[in-house]
Amino acid sequence: MQDRPATPLLDRVRVPADMRNFSSEQLRQLADELRAETISTVSVTGGHLGSSLGVVELTVAIHAVFDTPHDRLIWDVGHQCYPHKILTGRRDRIRTLRQGGGLSGFTKRSESEYDPFGAAHSSTSISAGLGMSVASALQEKPRNVIAVIGDGSMSAGMAYEAMNNAGAEKANLIVILNDNDMSIAPPVGAMSAYLSRTISSRPFLSVRDFVAKMAKNFPGPIERVAKRADEYARGLLTGGTLFEEMGFYYVGPVDGHNMDHLLPVLRNLRDTGHKGPFLVHAVTQKGKGYAPAETSGDKYHGVQKFDVITGEQQKAPPGPPVYQKVFAQALIAEAEADERIVAVNAAMPSGTSLDMFAKRFPERCFDVGIAEQHAVTFAAGMATEGLKPFCAIYSTFLQRGYDQVVHDVALQNLPVRFAMDRAGLVGADGATHAGSFDIAYLGCLPGFTLMAASCEVELAHMIATMAQIDDGPSGVRYPRGEGFALQPLPARGTPLPIGKGRVVREGSKIAILSYGARLQECLKAADELATYGLSCTVADARFAKPLDTALVEQLAKHHEVLITIEEGSLNGFGGLVMHHLALKGLLDHGLKFRPMTLPDIWIDHESPKKQYDIAGLNAPHITAMALSALGKEALAVSASA
Ligand SMILES: Cc1ncc(C[n+]2csc(CCOP(=O)(O)OP(=O)(O)O)c2C)c(N)n1
Ligand SMILES: CC(=O)[C@@H](O)[C@H](O)COP(=O)(O)O
Numbered sequence: 314m315q316d317r318p319a320t321p322l323l324d325r326v327r328v329p330a331d332m333r334n335f336s337s338e339q340l341r342q343l344a345d346e347l348r349a350e351t352i353s354t355v356s357v358t359g360g361h362l363g364s365s366l367g368v369v370e371l372t373v374a375i376h377a378v379f380d381t382p383h384d385r386l387i388w389d390v391g392h393q394c395y396p397h398k399i400l401t402g403r404r405d406r407i408r409t410l411r412q413g414g415g416l417s418g419f420t421k422r423s424e425s426e427y428d429p430f431g432a433a434h435s436s437t438s439i440s441a442g443l444g445m446s447v448a449s450a451l452q453e454k455p456r457n458v459i460a461v462i463g464d465g466s467m468s469a470g471m472a473y474e475a476m477n478n479a480g481a482e483k484a485n486l487i488v489i490l491n492d493n494d495m496s497i498a499p500p501v502g503a504m505s506a507y508l509s510r511t512i513s514s515r516p517f518l519s520v521r522d523f524v525a526k527m528a529k530n531f532p533g534p535i536e537r538v539a540k541r542a543d544e545y546a547r548g549l550l551t552g553g554t555l556f557e558e559m560g561f562y563y564v565g566p567v568d569g570h571n572m573d574h575l576l577p578v579l580r581n582l583r584d585t586g587h588k589g590p591f592l593v594h595a596v597t598q599k600g601k602g603y604a605p606a607e608t609s610g611d612k613y614h615g616v617q618k619f620d621v622i623t624g625e626q627q628k629a630p631p632g633p634p635v636y637q638k639v640f641a642q643a644l645i646a647e648a649e650a651d652e653r654i655v656a657v658n659a660a661m662p663s664g665t666s667l668d669m670f671a672k673r674f675p676e677r678c679f680d681v682g683i684a685e686q687h688a689v690t691f692a693a694g695m696a697t698e699g700l701k702p703f704c705a706i707y708s709t710f711l712q713r714g715y716d717q718v719v720h721d722v723a724l725q726n727l728p729v730r731f732a733m734d735r736a737g738l739v740g741a742d743g744a745t746h747a748g749s750f751d752i753a754y755l756g757c758l759p760g761f762t763l764m765a766a767s768c769e770v771e772l773a774h775m776i777a778t779m780a781q782i783d784d785g786p787s788g789v790r791y792p793r794g795e796g797f798a799l800q801p802l803p804a805r806g807t808p809l810p811i812g813k814g815r816v817v818r819e820g821s822k823i824a825i826l827s828y829g830a831r832l833q834e835c836l837k838a839a840d841e842l843a844t845y846g847l848s849c850t851v852a853d854a855r856f857a858k859p860l861d862t863a864l865v866e867q868l869a870k871h872h873e874v875l876i877t878i879e880e881g882s883l884n885g886f887g888g889l890v891m892h893h894l895a896l897k898g899l900l901d902h903g904l905k906f907r908p909m910t911l912p913d914i915w916i917d918h919e920s921p922k923k924q925y926d927i928a929g930l931n932a933p934h935i936t937a938m939a940l941s942a943l944g945k946e947a948l949a950v951s952a953s954a
């Protein structure tokens with residue numbers, strides 16, 4: 314147990330109103346205490362530390378100046394919201410962050426009135442803020458709307474769509490660009506370079522410069538104060554920024570850790586009755602104020618529990634290889650043999666392990682920034698020219714690129730390969746990050762070949778299989794975390810016969826057809842069912858499309874019960890099997906068919922094991938499902954208890 318930091322001022326703040334009469338000096342001290350409390354908290358919960366540390370002063374300044382929650386404050390992604398949660402009535406629960414039943418690691422409307430917009434996927438804040446601003450004008454309920462968006466999140470198309478609209482609407486909106494020159498990895502792209510140039514070509518905006526600049530546009534009291542300063546500033550503040558060209562009033566760069574700069578700038582924005590959209594360019598440091606974070610390569614973007622003194626993070630005991638690395642190794646093996654293979658990721662080089670691929674093939678690996686839509690169509694373009702793109706995008710983030718998958722890839726039958734990591738439930742990130750829907754949203758698209766890996770060795774084979782699929786799009790899904798180490802990993806995968814599943818265990822009464830990594834749970838259930846004298850066939854479908862119809866029909870015809878199971882939503886693999894069985898008339902003769910999917914609810918942050926308990930997809934639930942299908946309700950109840 315590590316000592317809690319002393320936080321005398323923070324102890325006086327339950328909600329932001331409690332600090333609105335603090336002096337600037339007190340607010341500076343409050344920020345220091347808030348930083349210490351954030352570090353102490355994340356040391357026992359794990360989570361997104363670096364981003365939260367970078368916005369401590371911004372958080373204090375915004376809440377001190379604006380009348381939240383009446384004024385709306387929207388955090389883009391929401392992964393930097395821990396200091397915000399501490400200041401907004403949630404300090405007593407902050408050490409439950411990301412734990413089952415505890416606070417979410419992101420902003421969430423249902424959690425607090427201080428979270429007017431939920432997030433976790435990036436680059437939505439300007440759109441949402443603009444909507445709120447327009448609503449406030451139409452409903453004649455004046456309020457400030459402040460969206461805080463990171464430089465990494467500024468790479469997504471949505472942010473530009475929103476700015477384009479905000480400029481045209483001349484909406485009252487304050488966008489604070491929290492520029493720490495980091496995404497999860499170092500940021501990429503021309504916009505990132507532009508922001509760096511903007512910062513390096515201008516000194517930090519002093520309050521005097523700011524007042525002068527405002528005076529030019531806001532006649533009134535401020536003008537009198539600032540006349541002379543205006544003369545002074547004229548030379549400094551020339552030239553339109555990209556944001557100004559888009560209709561925003563650009564304020565910056567501002568030192569985002571300097572309360573003496575932040576407070577007056579924000580107060581002026583509040584008090585001058587600003588008209589039109591403003592962009593405050595705040596320069597911050599990810600991991601600010603905690604040496605181990607500041608000096609680490611990833612600035613402690615996402616950490617395990619750690620020792621506050623040393624910064625050392627808890628290490629998981631050595632275990633089986635994680636899927637993401639198996640994917641990268643398998644892809645490297647394929648790319649060694651075929652120079653047409655290229656890899657694309659959207660700001661997730663470490664999360665997808667494509668950083669390994671980039672090391673080996675720097676010319677053939679593309680990080681496009683947080684830009685999933687672009688990633689998909691960019692890959693489609695490469696496919697038209699004979700390259701073999703593998704697009705590695707978490708299942709949940711591929712949702713952002715869905716029309717591109719449909720219109721640019723599938724409709725043109727282009728051989729883009731999708732590696733969908735984080736399939737199924739992901740633990741502490743909760744519902745926003747669960748890879749629940751890809752089977753359903755890809756399964757309905759003609760021409761797709763779709764696979765799910767039941768273990769890491771299968772994943773290697775599936776990558777090899779996709780490398781061979783040149784006549785249309787393909788995808789493989791695999792979960793977050795470790796595999797099973799059932800067999801040694803091959804140096805290179807072996808292509809699988811397309812559309813063929815495999816029977817893993819032969820039985821007679823009950824058939825369990827698994828799609829993906831629940832297979833081991835199915836085998837445990839089969840063992841359990843054997844103790845009731847019930848013989849089970851267990852099969853690994855491998856493919857959802859093309860479906861192994863011969864296998865499905867054989868299982869349906871020769872067993873009394875057929876259970877399908879997947880780590881995906883309704884209308885996924887089970888839906889495809891059911892459709893086939895229904896069309897073949899195989900549901901008309903007493904087959905007890907039971908599709909087991911994620912339930913039709915949002916499953917919050919928890920350990921993955923508990924999440925799958927909530928979902929009812931662990932071995933005891935499979936056993937219970939089989940027993941209840943056979944009318945053995947009493948046994949089913951005790952099996953799942
Ligand atoms: C649509 C989408 N793609 C990818 C991610 C994963 N992701 C979360 S935070 C992050 C980096 C964000 O960088 P920035 O906005 O600069 O915030 P910082 O972490 O630097 O504070 C990424 C890529 C996401 N949340 N949403
Ligand atoms: C905030 C965000 O979207 C990412 O940081 C995400 O939490 C990463 O998840 P993994 O830990 O599964 O890579």
Ligand SMILES: [Mg+2]
Nearest residue numbers: 463464465495
């Ligand atoms: Mg950043």
